Amino acid sequence: MTPFGPPARKPAEMTTILRVPALVPILAAAALAAACQSPAPAPTAANPSPSPAGPAVRAFTTCFAAPPAAWAGTPRATLPTTQFEPEAVTPAGDRVFGSYRTTAGAEGVGAIDLSSGAFTRVAASAGAVTIAVDPPWLAWVQATSAVNPGLWTLMARNLDTGEQLTVATPSAALGGPPTSLVVDAARVAWRQPTTTDPQTPAAEVRVYDLAARRQTVLDSGGVGAPVLAGRYLVWSRSGAGLQAVDAATLQPASLPGRVRGQAPGTAIAGSPTELVWSTDEQHATAWRVDRDQLATYAIGDNRNRLQFLTVAGHFLIWFTGVQFAVLDLDTGGGYDVPLPGAVLGSEAAIVLTTSPGGSPKGPGQSTSVSVLPTASAPAIPACGR
Numbered sequence: 001m002t003p004f005g006p007p008a009r010k011p012a013e014m015t016t017i018l019r020v021p022a023l024v025p026i027l028a029a030a031a032l033a034a035a036c037q038s039p040a041p042a043p044t045a046a047n048p049s050p051s052p053a054g055p056a057v058r059a060f061t062t063c064f065a066a067p068p069a070a071w072a073g074t075p076r077a078t079l080p081t082t083q084f085e086p087e088a089v090t091p092a093g094d095r096v097f098g099s100y101r102t103t104a105g106a107e108g109v110g111a112i113d114l115s116s117g118a119f120t121r122v123a124a125s126a127g128a129v130t131i132a133v134d135p136p137w138l139a140w141v142q143a144t145s146a147v148n149p150g151l152w153t154l155m156a157r158n159l160d161t162g163e164q165l166t167v168a169t170p171s172a173a174l175g176g177p178p179t180s181l182v183v184d185a186a187r188v189a190w191r192q193p194t195t196t197d198p199q200t201p202a203a204e205v206r207v208y209d210l211a212a213r214r215q216t217v218l219d220s221g222g223v224g225a226p227v228l229a230g231r232y233l234v235w236s237r238s239g240a241g242l243q244a245v246d247a248a249t250l251q252p253a254s255l256p257g258r259v260r261g262q263a264p265g266t267a268i269a270g271s272p273t274e275l276v277w278s279t280d281e282q283h284a285t286a287w288r289v290d291r292d293q294l295a296t297y298a299i300g301d302n303r304n305r306l307q308f309l310t311v312a313g314h315f316l317i318w319f320t321g322v323q324f325a326v327l328d329l330d331t332g333g334g335y336d337v338p339l340p341g342a343v344l345g346s347e348a349a350i351v352l353t354t355s356p357g358g359s360p361k362g363p364g365q366s367t368s369v370s371v372l373p374t375a376s377a378p379a380i381p382a383c384g385r
Contacts, residue, residue, distance in 0.1 A: 056292075056293050056294065057294045058293070058295040058296070059296045059298075060382075061300055061332065062297050062334050062382075063300050063382075064325065067335045067337065068380060070377075071335070072370060073352050073370030073371050073372035074370055074372070076112070077118075077119060077367075077369040078369070079119055079366055079367045079369075082102050082119070082366065082367060083100065083365070083366075084098050084100045084369070085353075086353055088344075089312075089345055089348070090346065091347065093346055093348025093371075093374070094115060095111050095113055095114060096112050097111045097122070097138060098111075099131070100121070107125070107126055109131060109138070109140055114351070123140075123164070125142045125155070127146070129142065129152070129177055130177065130178060130180065132188070134184045134185065135159055135160075136158050137156055137158060137183055137188075138159055139156045139157075139167065140181075141153070141155075143177065150177075152178075153168075154166070154168040154181075154190065156210055165210075167208050170192075171194050172195055172196050175192075175194065176193050178191055180225035182227065182233070186209065187207055187208065187210065188208045189205070189206065189233060191223060191224065192206050194220070201222065202220070202221055203222075204217045204218075204219065204223065205219045205220070205225075206218070216250065218250065219235065224236035224264065227275070228270045229271065229275035229289055230272060230275070231248065232255065232270075232289075233250075234268070234275060236263070241263055242255055242277075244260075256292060258294065259287050263279075265279050265281070267306050267307050267308065267318070268309065269309035269310050271312070273289055273313075274329065275289060276309055276316055278307075281302075282302065297329075304336070306318060307319065307321065311329075312345025312346055312374050313374040313377065314328065315350070315374075316329055317345060323338075323341070324343045326380065328380035331381060331382045333379070333383060340355050342354075347374055348375075350371070350377055352371075353369050353370075355367045
């Protein structure tokens with residue numbers, strides 16, 4: 001296994017997982033948007049979103065049409081008495097891990113084999129709120145109080161040996177749990193809040209070596225959650241833009257100037273080939289790492305606000321607060337996932353689930369799971385084409 005590093009994670013790819021907080025209020029499904037252009041002019045003053053300076057910047061105004069039929073995927077599993085929320089797809093695309101709750105009241109972290117459809121209970125865990133995986137290591141954050149969000153534990157489990165250990169606990173009461181985890185080559189990275197003052201939020205970007213049992217603080221202060229993008233581990237720092245280290249060595253790494261100077265909003269995601277960040281709830285920028293290419297995206301409506309981002313191949317997936325949405329970073333086309341569906345993916349596989357009687361992030365009586373290989377996922381056409 002290679003160090004905490006390049007996209008070729010052993011030698012497949014790295015996966016960074018953002019987990020949407022549970023119990024999001026369910027609103028009425030919004031109507032699908034219409035008409036878009038691709039490519040389109042950069043956002044104007046009416047749509048403020050500064051475009052990065054430099055060559056080869058593509059600009060898209062995106063829209064959301066009907067889901068492409070091929071995106072239904074191949075049915076893989078049906079869990080008649082279990083609500084399963086997918087939260088991490090392995091780099092190889094062979095399994096999806098998530099939190100589960102049965103009609104009998106059992107809950108924890110489970111996995112579905114994407115070849116056979118078999119469901120396995122991995123660990124009993126009440127309130128697992130964030131999960132990441134790079135076999136043999138699985139990591140998750142679990143709530144330890146039903147009323148105090150500042151009480152949590154970051155756990156890790158070796159899926160081969162069954163070894164389980166506590167990686168971290170809160171450094172500040174009510175500081176909030178990590179909402180993003182990175183697992184790669186026996187290392188875990190996360191953002192750990194260090195203060196309870198909402199006016200001056202402070203945190204640390206930490207990395208824990210699961211083999212050496214050693215923790216390293218990479219940065220502190222007004223820092224955001226770390227993500228993996230290509231060979232970089234990247235996070236934001238208030239007033240200083242994007243920061244990075246080489247994921248293999250944890251030594252400071254220099255991003256291209258037009259990327260380094262960006263000031264991300266609250267959402268950021270990475271993959272072996274892409275780094276994507278929001279500039280506000282309706283605008284995002286993507287950096288294609290392997291081609292050093294930038295693209296900007298203007299979301300043409302205020303229903304699909306950008307938050308809780310994840311990237312699978314050249315597709316951006318996020319939870320809008322109402323439902324999931326998918327955007328093709330190559331075309332600017334997108335679609336809203338019909339309620340109560342959910343979508344998650346890695347470089348190898350995209351997993352789609354439906355929980356009848358529930359919502360994307362709420363109780364349901366059963367779960368159906370389908371899978372779509374990322375490489376064969378059809379392009380989402382830009383509107384009007």
